[in-house]
Each structure stands twice: as C-alpha cells, then as structure tokens.
Amino acid sequence: MRTTKLNEQTRSAALAAMSDDEGVDVLVIGGGVTGAGIALDAATRGLRTAVVEMQDWASGTSSRSSKLVHGGLRYLYQLDFKLVHEALTERGRLLRTIAPHLVSAQPFLWPLKTPVIERAYSAVGVGMYDALAILGARGLSVPIQKHYSKAGALSLFPQMNPKSLVGAIRFYDARVDDARLVLSLIRTAVGYGAYAASRTQVVEMTKDPTGRVTGAVVVDLETGESHTVRARHVINATGVWTEETEALGGTGEGLEVLASKGVHIVVPRERINGKTGLFLRTEKSVLFVIPWDRYWIIGTTDTPWHEPRQHPVATREDIDYILDHANAVLDPPIGHEDIIGVYAGLRPLLQPGTKGDDTASTKVSREHTVTEAAPGLTVIAGGKLTTYRQMAEDAVDFALGARAKAMPSVTARTPLVGADGYTATRRRSAQIAARYGWTSERVEHLLHRYGSEIATILEMIDADPSLGRPLQSADDYLAAEVAFAATHEGVLHLEDILLHRIRLSYETRDRGLSALEEIAGIAGPVLGWDAARTEQEITAYRRQAEAEIAAEHEPSDEAAAKARLRVEELVAVRELGPVDPTE
Structure with missing residues (x-):
C-alpha cells in the first residue's frame, strides 16, 4: 500500500492525475460512507479510481448519524430476516477484520413493560437476532442476550424510573465514530491507488455522441x-x-430520494447513571440512549426536511421530542440545561421504483437500490452506515456488469488504516502509557481513534514533544491529534477539524469556541496559513457555531434554516435546489 496521507499536496496531485489524458475507470461522486466505500471497493479491484466530494469528507449524513453499527432489530418484527442477516454479517466483519479499532461492541437494555407476553416475543426476536449474528460472523462477535428482573435491570441502569419497566433484556450491537470511519475508508482507498479530492464539485457530466456519460467537469x-x-x-x-x-x-x-431529518442531543456522561445503553420503542420508531466515554448521545427524530440541504439544523421542538421520550424512562429526568451538544442530519429516504424508463436495469435491496440513470451513469441510494460495504460491492458490480466476475470485491477481508497490527499495538498499551506518562484512558482514547497508527502519533510527539500536551480547552485531546488531522486526514479548513476530526462541535457546550485559537495555532503553520488566513478561519467557524446555536431556539424548520443560513459560507458550493420534475 502506498501512502495514506491526505493533505493539500496530495489533493492537488489527485486532481491533476484524475484529469489527465488517461482518464479513470471509475469516478465516484460523493464522499460520505457509501461513496468512500465504493472508492475503496473499486481501487482494491485494481481499477483506476477517483472520488470527489463537494464539501469535507463525511460532511453530510455520514457524520450526523446515531453512530451505531447494528443489524436493525426492529426489522425482525417485519420478518425481514435477509436484511438483518446482511447487516449483522457486516457488523461482524467490522468488529473483527475491517475496523476493530473504530467499532466497539455496545450493550443495550430493552426495558419491558409487561411481564410475560412482551418478554416472550422479545426473547424470541432477540434470540433470532443473536442466531443471525452468529451465522453471519461464523461465531460470536458480541455476547448473546441476557434477561433481567426489574431489580437486575435497575442495578445496571439505576436512573431508570422503576415505574417504566417490569424487567429488561440486554443485547449487543456496536458503535462507531461515523466520520472517522469515512476518513479511514478514503485514506485506505488512497493507499490502494485512488485519487481523492474534497471541496471539489461536479458541475457537468460529459457525454459521447451516443449519449453515454463519459466523465464529468469538476470545479476545485x-x-x-x-x-x-x-x-x-x-x-x-x-x-x-x-x-x-x-x-x-x-x-x-x-x-427518487426524499430527505428526512434526524436530530440527536448530547449530555455529559455523569448526568445519566447507567452501565449500558437503552433501546426504547416509540410510537414512530425507536430511541437510542448511547454511552460514549465522556457523554451520552440520545436520538433520533424522523421528520421531513424541505429546506436547503447543506446545513440541516435542530429546532426547539426536535429537542423537546427527544427529551420527552428519554424522560419517559429516566428518573431524575434530564433537561435543556443538561445538553452540551446538538446535531442534525438528513437521511436519504429512497422512494419506490425508478424515474423514467421502468425497464431500466435495476438491482433492489430492502434498503438500497442501484440503477442506471443513463448509459455510463450508475446511481445508488438508500441503505445505512452498517451495510456501506455491501452497498459499495453492489454498486461496483452493477457498473462493471459482466466484467465484475473477473475482478470480484475483496473488501470483506481488507482492513482499514489502523486495523493492521491493531491487536499487537493494543497489547503494548501499558508500555506506551508508562513511556509518555499517560493514563490508560488516554492510551485507550488514542487506540480507538487511530488503531495501529498511534505509532505515527508517537513519532510526531518524539520529534516535537510540545505535541504531546493536552489541549488547554479540550484536554481529552492532544495537540498531536490536531497536527495529524492537518498532515494525514485531509483538513483544508478549521471547521473540518472541529466538525469531523476533533468533534468539539457537539462534545462541548460552546461548540469548541474556547479551543479555536489553540487549534488554529497548531494546524495553521502546518497548513501554511498566515495571520490573516488564520483569523478568517476562526471568524468563520465562530459565526457558524453561533448561527447553529441560534437555530436551536427557533420553533420551525423554516425559521431555524433561515437563522443558520444568515452566515455566508467560507467556501461556497453551487446551489443545489429541488429538481423540478416537469423540466
């Protein structure tokens, strides 16, 4: 594998290479988890591959999810065994082979409200979930279900209201830092020869005289x-x-794809007393209460979004909805004053069928569809983060047609950057902690973010010991992590760091504003910024954060979107408004 660095120099080289006379075999448009997965799938088949994204990597849906790798337990009650089996198979691959450093097993409690009937059918459902997981992973990748009495459930989660349950079932899924997964996919694809350029927008598709799509015009x-x-x-x-x-x-x-908004809130870890996550059934779907090292993520909502799609934001009503449903089982309840972060994302809801020619070749899954919108133009939509790899395989197979059999996908057994050597590196964690004077928690934090690439972080600190210090306003992170983001993770702007690398945008009450100058002071010299550029970056992020905070107090999507969009973009993309089907 060649270098996996992403920076301004590799980006410029990638743009030059993908636009040379040779062209590429596959051009992927979109730098979320699906596009990143497709780029890796194509590159590891030996195809000359390019991937472009009009914003930062993972800037859309793929950085604003529930951050879960799960099989979709609720689909069992729709008897969709194939879909659940596929997702659980992918979960096992991520946990064991593809990204064991990024994906962690996570226990959840399912509170039961009736003592016999609900426990019986839920036990059958979770039992099938476990069985499908074992079949998919060819063995246990997470523990199987365990039943608890009311007292047992409350011992695991003391803050549950005793009146809200008669018992519970514990089951396992997994969690992941979604944005880091995308970055790792892109960097791994680059290591296998792909050309990757963020902040690069497709503005036109080129065609030959027969009408076949032959490429695209992109704007840096x-x-x-x-x-x-x-x-x-x-x-x-x-x-x-x-x-x-x-x-x-x-x-x-x-x-045809519609946008549905999903909102999550973040509260400090100490504010909720529980040793597991919670899986709560609601009148619409489910609500997850998910523990992370320093906080809990609670969500999500599911409402139509008709405003501009680049910057979805939460409203007061969204936040109240989440609080109401969480507080139906929490005692004491949590309130607005406990919230340290809020984020909103848009899910692409795939509509039935395809537009235009009903005879068009199409591959349909329960949650995603691949079709040919024009000769030479493959489109994939739907799906979820957990099944990104299968979606990518389907998309590349579909694009290649009969050629796919001669160059099958290998991503099911291809580790991402940081996964190779992860187990051996983890066994050295005590030595690393002793050498650098760190707590075991500090080393765990680094291992779960970088895996075996912690070696690069340590080399940077050895070369410049000042990078080994914690950030003054965000001491869970080291200065070296900011520097690594600038040298290896494709950062072009300050917001890229705070939104998608060191995610203070939702991990702190002030959205990282207090750490802006320090982070800019570390990243700026690496990125070649002068004083004026540094100040421009700081001002742009501050205005953006303040606008999102203002939006959270608005009563409607329309008003919230207006509050957010009052701030001009530092790097403007071409306006992508709704498509008029009559045109």
Missing part, C-alpha cells in the same frame, strides 16, 4: 479551477443530493 472550490475527468464508469453516491446529481446526466431517469 478552493481555487475556482475546472477539470475534466474522463471516466469509463461514473457512480453517483450523493445521498440526499441524488436527484440533483442525476439531473446533470440530462435524462430525467434514476432514483
């Missing part, structure tokens, strides 16, 4: 320069922007 939003990328296959993996990207193909065919 950092410089304004245009590049033409010739590609044998173009794959659209743009989530809630699917239809806008399809429209560039000029056929009016493809997939």
Whole structure:
C-alpha cells in the first residue's frame, strides 16, 4: 500500500492525475460512507479510481448519524430476516477484520413493560437476532442476550424510573465514530491507488455522441479551477443530493430520494447513571440512549426536511421530542440545561421504483437500490452506515456488469488504516502509557481513534514533544491529534477539524469556541496559513457555531434554516435546489 496521507499536496496531485489524458475507470461522486466505500471497493479491484466530494469528507449524513453499527432489530418484527442477516454479517466483519479499532461492541437494555407476553416475543426476536449474528460472523462477535428482573435491570441502569419497566433484556450491537470511519475508508482507498479530492464539485457530466456519460467537469472550490475527468464508469453516491446529481446526466431517469431529518442531543456522561445503553420503542420508531466515554448521545427524530440541504439544523421542538421520550424512562429526568451538544442530519429516504424508463436495469435491496440513470451513469441510494460495504460491492458490480466476475470485491477481508497490527499495538498499551506518562484512558482514547497508527502519533510527539500536551480547552485531546488531522486526514479548513476530526462541535457546550485559537495555532503553520488566513478561519467557524446555536431556539424548520443560513459560507458550493420534475 502506498501512502495514506491526505493533505493539500496530495489533493492537488489527485486532481491533476484524475484529469489527465488517461482518464479513470471509475469516478465516484460523493464522499460520505457509501461513496468512500465504493472508492475503496473499486481501487482494491485494481481499477483506476477517483472520488470527489463537494464539501469535507463525511460532511453530510455520514457524520450526523446515531453512530451505531447494528443489524436493525426492529426489522425482525417485519420478518425481514435477509436484511438483518446482511447487516449483522457486516457488523461482524467490522468488529473483527475491517475496523476493530473504530467499532466497539455496545450493550443495550430493552426495558419491558409487561411481564410475560412482551418478554416472550422479545426473547424470541432477540434470540433470532443473536442466531443471525452468529451465522453471519461464523461465531460470536458480541455476547448473546441476557434477561433481567426489574431489580437486575435497575442495578445496571439505576436512573431508570422503576415505574417504566417490569424487567429488561440486554443485547449487543456496536458503535462507531461515523466520520472517522469515512476518513479511514478514503485514506485506505488512497493507499490502494485512488485519487481523492474534497471541496471539489461536479458541475457537468460529459457525454459521447451516443449519449453515454463519459466523465464529468469538476470545479476545485478552493481555487475556482475546472477539470475534466474522463471516466469509463461514473457512480453517483450523493445521498440526499441524488436527484440533483442525476439531473446533470440530462435524462430525467434514476432514483427518487426524499430527505428526512434526524436530530440527536448530547449530555455529559455523569448526568445519566447507567452501565449500558437503552433501546426504547416509540410510537414512530425507536430511541437510542448511547454511552460514549465522556457523554451520552440520545436520538433520533424522523421528520421531513424541505429546506436547503447543506446545513440541516435542530429546532426547539426536535429537542423537546427527544427529551420527552428519554424522560419517559429516566428518573431524575434530564433537561435543556443538561445538553452540551446538538446535531442534525438528513437521511436519504429512497422512494419506490425508478424515474423514467421502468425497464431500466435495476438491482433492489430492502434498503438500497442501484440503477442506471443513463448509459455510463450508475446511481445508488438508500441503505445505512452498517451495510456501506455491501452497498459499495453492489454498486461496483452493477457498473462493471459482466466484467465484475473477473475482478470480484475483496473488501470483506481488507482492513482499514489502523486495523493492521491493531491487536499487537493494543497489547503494548501499558508500555506506551508508562513511556509518555499517560493514563490508560488516554492510551485507550488514542487506540480507538487511530488503531495501529498511534505509532505515527508517537513519532510526531518524539520529534516535537510540545505535541504531546493536552489541549488547554479540550484536554481529552492532544495537540498531536490536531497536527495529524492537518498532515494525514485531509483538513483544508478549521471547521473540518472541529466538525469531523476533533468533534468539539457537539462534545462541548460552546461548540469548541474556547479551543479555536489553540487549534488554529497548531494546524495553521502546518497548513501554511498566515495571520490573516488564520483569523478568517476562526471568524468563520465562530459565526457558524453561533448561527447553529441560534437555530436551536427557533420553533420551525423554516425559521431555524433561515437563522443558520444568515452566515455566508467560507467556501461556497453551487446551489443545489429541488429538481423540478416537469423540466
């Protein structure tokens, strides 16, 4: 594998390479988890691959999820065994092979409200969940279910209201830092030869005289320069922007996707007394209460979003909904004053069928669909984070057609950066802690973020001991983590660090504002910023954070969106409004 560094230099080189006369085999549009997975799948098949994203990597849905790798327990009650088996198989691969440093087993309690009937059917459902997981992973990757009396459940989660349950079932799923997963996929793809460029927007698709899509015109939003990328296959993996990207193909065919907003709140770990997560059934779907090292994530909502899609924001009503449902089982309850962070994301809800020609070749899964919007243009939409790898395999297989059999996917057994050597590195954790004077918690934090790449972090600290100090306003992170983001993780702007690398945007009450100058002081010199550029970056992030905080007090999506959009973008993308189906 070649270097997995992402920085301004590798980005410029990638843009030059993907737009050379040779062209590429596959051009992937979209840098979320699906596009990143497709780029890795294509690159590891030996295909000359390019991937572009109009914002930062993982800036959309893939950094604003519930951060769970799960089988979809609720689908068992719809008797969709195939879907659950697929998701649990992928969960096992992530835990064991692909990203064991990023994905961690997570226990959940399912509170029961009736003593016999609910326990019986829930036990059968969770038992099937465990059985499908064992089949998919060919063995146990997480512990199987365990039943608890009311007293036993309250011993595990003392803050549950005793009146809200008669007992509980403990089951396991897994959690992941979604943005880091995407970054790792992109960097691994680059290591296998892919060309990757963020802040690069597709503005036009090129065609040959027969109408076949032959590539795209992309604009480097950092410089304004245009590049033409010739590609044998173009794959659209743009989530809630699917239809806008399809429209560039000029056929009016493809997939129809609606945007649904999901909101999560974050509260300090000490504010909720529990040793597991909670899985709560609601009148609409489910609500998760998910423990992380320093906080709890609680969500989500599911409401239509009709405002501009680049910056979805939460409203007061969204936050109240989550608090109400969480407090139905928590005693004492949590309130607005306990919330340290809020984030909102948009799910791409795939609509039935395809637009245009009903005879178009299409591969349909329970949650995702791959189709040909135009000759040479493959589109994939739907799905979820857990099954990104299977989605990527399906998309590349579909684009290649008969050629796919000669170059099958290998990503089921391809570790991401940081996964190779992770177990051996983890066994040295006590030595690392002793050498650098760190707590075991500090080393665990680094291992779960970087895996075996902690060696690079240590080399940076050895070369410059000042990088070994904790950040003054966010002491859970080291200065070296900011520097690594700038040298290896594709950072172009200050917001990229706070939103997707060191995620103070939702981990602290002030959205990381108190750490801005310190982080800019570390990243700026690495990125070649002068004083004026540094101040511009700080001001831009501050205004953005203040606008999102203001939006949370608004009563409606329309008012919240207006509050957020009062702030101009530091790097503006081309406006992607709704597609008019009559045009």
